Structure formats: structure tokens, C-alpha cells
Amino acid sequence: MIPTSEEQDYFKPAHEQYHQLIKTLSASDSQGWEHGEVERYINEDGTELLRRLFQSHLDLRYAQEEYQTEVVGADGEVRPHRRKKTKRQLETIFGEVVVTRVGYSTQKRGLSALYPADGQLNLSTDKYSDELRRRVATEASKVSFAETKTTIAATTGGAVGKRQCEEVTVKVAQDFEDFYAQRSVTQSAVSDELLVLTTDGKGIVMHSEDLREATAKAAQKSPSKGQTRLSPGQKRQRKRMATVASVYSVPRYKRQPSDIIGDQRDPPERPAIHDKRVWASVRQDAKTVIASAFREALQRDPRHQQEWVVLVDGEPHQLNTIKANAQQRAVPVTIVLDFIHVLEYIWKAAFCFFPSGSEAAEAWVQEQAQRILQGKASDVAAGIKQSATKQNLSQRSRENADKCADYLLKYCQYLRYDDYLAQGYPIASGVIEGTCRHLVNDRMDITGARWRLDRAEAVLRLRALRASGDWDEYWQFHKLQEFQRNHVNKFQDPERLLAI
Numbered sequence: 001m002i003p004t005s006e007e008q009d010y011f012k013p014a015h016e017q018y019h020q021l022i023k024t025l026s027a028s029d030s031q032g033w034e035h036g037e038v039e040r041y042i043n044e045d046g047t048e049l050l051r052r053l054f055q056s057h058l059d060l061r062y063a064q065e066e067y068q069t070e071v072v073g074a075d076g077e078v079r080p081h082r083r084k085k086t087k088r089q090l091e092t093i094f095g096e097v098v099v100t101r102v103g104y105s106t107q108k109r110g111l112s113a114l115y116p117a118d119g120q121l122n123l124s125t126d127k128y129s130d131e132l133r134r135r136v137a138t139e140a141s142k143v144s145f146a147e148t149k150t151t152i153a154a155t156t157g158g159a160v161g162k163r164q165c166e167e168v169t170v171k172v173a174q175d176f177e178d179f180y181a182q183r184s185v186t187q188s189a190v191s192d193e194l195l196v197l198t199t200d201g202k203g204i205v206m207h208s209e210d211l212r213e214a215t216a217k218a219a220q221k222s223p224s225k226g227q228t229r230l231s232p233g234q235k236r237q238r239k240r241m242a243t244v245a246s247v248y249s250v251p252r253y254k255r256q257p258s259d260i261i262g263d264q265r266d267p268p269e270r271p272a273i274h275d276k277r278v279w280a281s282v283r284q285d286a287k288t289v290i291a292s293a294f295r296e297a298l299q300r301d302p303r304h305q306q307e308w309v310v311l312v313d314g315e316p317h318q319l320n321t322i323k324a325n326a327q328q329r330a331v332p333v334t335i336v337l338d339f340i341h342v343l344e345y346i347w348k349a350a351f352c353f354f355p356s357g358s359e360a361a362e363a364w365v366q367e368q369a370q371r372i373l374q375g376k377a378s379d380v381a382a383g384i385k386q387s388a389t390k391q392n393l394s395q396r397s398r399e400n401a402d403k404c405a406d407y408l409l410k411y412c413q414y415l416r417y418d419d420y421l422a423q424g425y426p427i428a429s430g431v432i433e434g435t436c437r438h439l440v441n442d443r444m445d446i447t448g449a450r451w452r453l454d455r456a457e458a459v460l461r462l463r464a465l466r467a468s469g470d471w472d473e474y475w476q477f478h479k480l481q482e483f484q485r486n487h488v489n490k491f492q493d494p495e496r497l498l499a500i
Contacts, residue, residue: 010060011056025041047094051092051157062100068102072493073491081107082103086100092129099117101116128160130479133168138462139151140168142443143443144446148162149165169462170454172478173457175477184299194251195306196250199243199244199245199246199312200432203239204444207450240453241282243286244435246293246431246435248431249275253268253426254421254423260373275300276468278438279468280436280460280464281457290321294325298329310335311426312336314338323335334420340429343369346369349384350364353391384404385401387401438463443459443463444456
């Protein structure tokens with residue numbers, strides 16, 4: 001379809017910019033430019049061309065906008081007064097444009113005007129365009145808000161202030177819970193594969209007003225040392241715990257204890273995990289996040305065709321919550337205590353008997369670890385206590401040995417590693433440890449960062465979406481939700497007026 005001369009007139013500013021680009025690049029002066037100068041010129045003036053194209057398109061749409069005979073709000077009130085040429089600014093990746101459209105209002109106090117064209121364009125309530133908001137959210141999930149502002153200015157024609165970057169990020173992340181609640185998981189459960197759930201916690205330094213109540217009270221009691229840098233104890237009282245969770249499927253990986261600790265140099269090839277979802281929340285408590293992990297698992301395997309394995313670090317509240325969720329949902333789970341945590345206790349016990357860094361300590365740890373992997377955790381605990389007694393160690397000298405023995409006895413029901421290895425279960429929480437580093441540490445621990453709760457929660461959500469491979473699907477869902485919130489809900493008959 002060939003545009004009419006009238007339609008072409010709206011794009012005259014874009015044509016002028018395009019011809020200016022051609023003229024400059026054809027001129028003799030530009031023939032002496034280095035390629036970087038050419039590149040920079042095309043980028044800057046080419047972005048202005050794109051901005052003019054966008055503006056011309058908007059102007060043409062306004063010229064072709066049909067007047068509505070009766071606009072009725074969701075409140076049932078008619079807006080009889082037509083307001084022509086009402087304008088609003090729109091900051092885009094090409095620069096600022098002006099959206100001109102028809103508004104409909106009433107003289108009744110307290111009733112806002114309605115703009116059907118805003119719904120047709122699906123404009124946000126703020127001044128920022130769809131693509132600019134998406135880029136801000138993507139960058140803010142990776143780097144600081146200040147760096148996000150700088151990156152947007154350097155890579156687009158748009159401009160977004162630091163505070164506005166924060167606000168946009170919070171808005172974009174607001175549909176996270178609804179997205180996962182409505183999403184149907186399409187992968188089919190493979191009965192011989194394992195469905196693995198795992199959680200952990202990670203502290204985030206917060207503003208004092210966003211700490212949990214107990215932490216805030218402890219922080220108030222903590223004496224100020226007048227230092228710019230917080231000491232380790234002070235940092236703990238400035239942190240709010242984020243709960244991190246992951247759910248994934250993995251084929252069985254059967255091994256022998258010697259494949260974990262021993263002389264065998266060629267262990268079986270480890271199978272790849274798949275359908276992994278990771279997320280974290282600093283707003284919700286551990287109980288809520290663990291419950292959401294079980295809901296995610298049930299979405300994937302509603303008929304319990306897979307074996308469920310839950311990897312834990314032994315924190316009592318975590319354990320109790322997991323068992324309560326399993327019982328409530330009548331799903332059998334196998335709880336496995338992370339072997340890496342067990343090793344940490346064994347190493348601390350070793351230094352009660354041997355010098356730190358000695359070959360004897362390493363050999364002793366290897367021997368105890370092998371026996372634990374063989375399902376002999378209780379025997380190892382008894383042996384550690386006997387060794388401490390035979391060596392006549394003082395109460396202080398044997399403290400870590402007793403802690404290790406007590407730990408093994410307390411959690412022995414979750415240390416049946418001989419069975420776990422034979423069944424092909426994972427026994428180490430490398431997935432959740434890596435998730436903690438990626439989701440939390442790499443972004444939330446930027447030097448000097450202190451977080452407000454809504455900002456921290458939003459960034460964690462966006463990082464989780466990207467890490468789980470759900471960002472593009474979420475964005476489409478978010479835009480539909482925005483359309484519903486900002487436009488559909490304002491009209492009594494939105495389908496007729498918005499025509500989307």
C-alpha cells in the first residue's frame with residue numbers, strides 16, 4: 001500500500017534527517033574521517049532519524065484517531081467532553097517524543113479524563129517507553145542503579161535518572177508471583193529421573209528501617225564505633241536474610257564412595273540437570289519460600305511420578321518446614337544433608353587431634369569421610385568422642401570434636417550416603433550454593449550497597465527470571481498485566497474503545 005501525500009507529509013522531518021545523513025556521509029570532509037568517527041556520527045544522527053520516525057508515526061496516528069461518541073468509565077460515569085490535542089511526553093530508546101491524543105472528561109469533581117489511544121499504545125503510567133523500561137530492568141538486574149543510568153545514556157537516546165531507574169525496576173518486577181502462579185509447566189515427568197528441591201539463606205545489607213524486627217532491635221543495641229567501615233558483627237546486625245530456592249530435574253547418578261573420596265581417577269560422567277528454576281526473596285520468610293518450592297514441584301509432578309529429593313544444610317527451622325510441607329501435601333521426600341557441610345565439621349574436628357595443614361589431618365579426614373559415605377556416621381561420631389577422651393583433651397581443646405560428633409548423631413537419619421549413592425541421588429548442594437552467589441552475592445553485595453526492601457526484592461526477582469530462562473516469557477505476561485491495570489480497568493466497554 002503506497003502512502004498518500006498527506007501521510008508522507010507527516011514523515012517529512014524523518015526524510016529531512018535521512019537526506020542530511022546521506023549528504024554528510026557523501027561530503028568530501030567525511031571522506032577523511034576514521035571509521036570510528038563515521039560510526040559515532042551514524043549512531044548519534046541515525047538515532048535522531050529513528051526518533052523522528054517514531055514521532056511522525058505518533059503524529060499520523062493522532063491525525064487518524066476516530067472520535068468516540070460515548071466514553072464510559074469503569075465507574076459508570078460518561079465522559080462527554082472531548083479534549084483535543086492533549087499531549088504527554090514519552091521517553092524512548094531514541095529520545096523524547098510527544099504523544100498527542102484525544103481525551104474525554106467530565107466536569108464532575110474527582111473523575112479523571114480517559115484516553116483510549118493510550119490503551120491502544122499500551123503506554124505505561126510513567127513517561128518511559130516499553131523498550132526503555134525493559135532495558136532499564138535488564139541492566140539494573142546486572143549492575144548498580146547508578147551504572148544503569150550511565151549505561152542507558154551511553155547506549156540509547158533515552159535518559160532515565162537513578163531514582164527513576166529504581167522505580168521502573170520495582171514496577172517491572174511486580175508481576176513475578178502471578179507469572180509463576182499461572183504458568184503451566186509443560187515438561188513431562190520422567191519417572192526414573194529425580195525431582196530435586198533445595199534452599200539456602202543469604203544475608204543482604206539493608207537500610208535500618210527495612211530490617212526484620214529482631215535484627216532492628218539488635219542493631220539499636222549495638223554500640224556505634226564511629227567507623228566508616230562496619231565490623232563483621234555490625235554487618236550481621238545490618239542484614240536481612242534472603243531465602244534462596246531451586247527446583248530442577250536430573251537423571252540418576254549412581255556412584256561408589258570411592259568416586260567421591262578415594263583414589264579412583266575416572267568417576268562416572270555426571271548427567272546434566274534440566275528444567276532448573278531458581279529464585280530468591282528477601283521480603284518473604286523461609287517458610288513462605290519453601291512452600292513455594294513445593295508448589296513449583298507439584299506443578300511439575302502432580303502425580304508424584306518422580307522421586308523427590310530435598311537437599312538441606314541442617315538448619316532446624318528449614319528442616320521442620322520441609323517436613324511439614326511434605327506431610328501437608330502427602331508427598332514422600334528423601335531429605336539429604338549436604339555432604340559439604342559434613343566435611344566442614346570433620347575438618348574442624350581434625351584440628352583437635354592434628355596440626356593444621358598436616359598430612360596426618362588430611363589422611364584422617366579422608367578416612368572419616370569415606371566411612372560416612374559408607375553409611376557409618378554413628379560409628380564415626382563414637383570414634384571421635386573416644387579419641388578425644390583417650391587423648392585427655394581439655395573441654396576447650398575438644399570442643400570442635402564434640403560438635404562434630406553431636407552433629408553426626410543428630411542428623412544421622414539424613415546421612416545415609418551409601419543408600420543415596422546407590423540410588424543415584426545428589427549429595428552436595430552445589431546448585432544452591434552457586435545460585436546464592438549468582439542471584440545474591442554478584443549483585444546485592446556490590447561494595448557499599450545498602451538496600452531498600454522493595455528495590456532488593458525487585459532485583460532478586462529480575463535476576464531469578466533471567467537465570468531461569470523465563471525473562472522473555474515474563475515480559476509478555478507483564479505487558480498484558482500492565483494493559484489490564486492501566487487501561488482495561490478504566491473503561492466500562494474497553495474492547496470497543498481500545499480495539500486491541
